[in-house]
Amino acid sequence: MRVGLANHSFISTNPNGQENGYLKEIRELDMDLGDTSDFELSINSKSWDAEKFSYGCRIFIPDTEYGGIIDDIESNTSKKRIIIRGKTWRGMLMYKIVEPPEGQDHLILNGELNQVLGDLVGDRFDGLFFVAKTDTGITVKNWEVSRYVTLLDAVTALLSAYKSRLQIQYIEPENLDYGYVEVSAVPIRDYSDEIEYSGEGEVRVTVRDYRGGVNHLVCIGEGENIERTVVHLYVQKDGTIGKTPYYVGKDEISSVYNYTNADAETLEEYGMKRLESLQNYKTCSITVNDADLDIGDFVSGYDAVTDTTVKKPVIQKILKVKSSGTSTVEYKIEGDD
Structure with missing residues (x-):
């Protein structure tokens, strides 16, 4: 999707968040949201500006998710280029761990959804991240957070x-000298009935339909020899998972999953x-024109050659700025099971 972003759309700040101006020096940029959730940009060596590109400096496009903090600088004298890398805001959530409270098996959450999100984020980012005060009208009741997961995984599962x-x-x-990252829970938008991308015009669609997956998982848990805990899980025709075989004979594809010391209940949960x-x-x-999608939104893709339709959420956005000045956003969609 061509989004009309120019190099100077990005702004830089010092480590304290005070603006240093637009980043007209960018030659190329690649920013991933949803997978590695990091960024890499390059500038000419002669364009080096320590105030804009030092460790801890922020880069961002206002009112968007595109942005992050510089934590990696590489100078290539042969190419006269400097490569600057860092984690995006979403990427920073991947490097915080949610632990159960002392003496408890799990962290249990209750309350309005954004308030609960605020409890999860807390003060982990020294005032850089704030959670919106908007009342979602959604009440969380006794939500159990998985043990020792990343903050991003905990938030994603909850929402x-x-x-x-x-x-x-x-x-x-307007009234502050520095900016901040605002996170919030918002409704998922389902565009699948309104938008179906099929590769026509300037739209580029790649559809993969993989049918060689495992459909019988033998889960091995605690115990020894004949006392070993074993759970058999089977994929059903509609993609759900049950205890009765559906695919048999040449259509059965089996694999083993070992989870040492897991009891039957835990083994089934993680085996699924x-x-x-x-x-x-x-x-x-x-890759398509005229769309503005966010991670979690639902869309459809269709390949006329194989007559394959995919309806799933957006799981990744990749912003690319080329040396020519053109900018594109590529969306990647999770596939149907």
Whole structure:
């Protein structure tokens, strides 16, 4: 998707968040949201400006998720280029761990959704991240956070369960000398009935329909020899997982999952997650004009050659700025099971 972003759309700040101006020096930029959630940009060596590009400096496009903090600088004298890398705001959430309170098995959350999101984020980012005060009208009841997961995984699981997605924006208030990252829970938008990308015109669609996935998972847990805990899980015709075989004979594709010391209940819980990641899937990547999608929004992709339709949420956005000055955003869509 061509979004009309110019190099100078990005702004730089010092480590304290005070603006240093637009980044007209950028030659190329690649910013990933949703997968590695990091960025890499290059400038000519003669354009080096320590105030704009030092460690801890922020780069961002106002009121969007595009942005992050510099933590990696590489100078290439042969090419007379400097490569600057860092984590995006979403990427920073991947490097915080949510632990259960002392003496408890799990962290349990209750309250209005944004308030609960604020409890999860807390003061982990020294005042850089704030959670919106907007009342979502959604009440979280006894939500159990998985043990020792990343903050991003904890937030994503929570919001998904309440049919919401994570919105991230870099905000520049008029009455402050510095900006901040605002995170909030917002409703998932389903564009699948309105928008179906099929590769016509300037749209580029890649659809993959993988049918060689595992459909029988033998889960091995605690115990020894004949006392070993064993759970058999089977993919059903509709993609759900059950205890009765559906695919048999030449259509059966089996694998073993070892989770030492897991009891039957735990083994089944984690075995189902494992099988979900191994079974058949469809994937779709789209590059298209005239769209503004966010991670978590639903869209459809269609390939007329193979007559394959994919309806799934956006899981990744990649912003690319080329040396020519053109900018594109590529969306990657999670595939149907």
